[in-house]
Amino acid sequence: MTGRLALRGGAALDQVPVTLDPLTADGERTTRLSDGSGWFGFAHVEPGVYRLTLDLPEGVTGSPRTVVRVTKGRIAEAEFPLLLEVP
Incomplete structure (x- = not known):
């Protein structure tokens, strides 16, 4: 499972x-950090339904949760639309 975290304007969230x-x-809760391009990934995820939750940095707002279905033999992609920087 992979995804990319970016603000609406395109700036990556590192x-x-x-x-x-x-x-x-089956499985345990796992946490990973996004990299400098905003990319994150989880390898060897069993087929099933998963909730992804972000710990958004101060000054960023948006929906910090999404649900993703993983199917065997496919790379699932997670999306977090509408992440915004607030003044």
């Missing part, structure tokens, strides 16, 4: 914790 929680599959 070092943001992304937590993966299995909802229908």
Whole structure:
């Protein structure tokens, strides 16, 4: 499972914790950090439904949760639209 965290204007969000929680599959909660391009990924995720939660940095607002379905043999992509920087 992969994704990219970016503000609406395109600026990447670096070092943001992304937590993966299995909802229908076996497994444990796992957290990864986004890299300098905003990319994050979780390898070897079992098929099932997962909730992803962001720990948004101060000054960023938006929906910090999404649900992703992982199917065997495919790379699932997570999306967090509408992340905004607030003054």
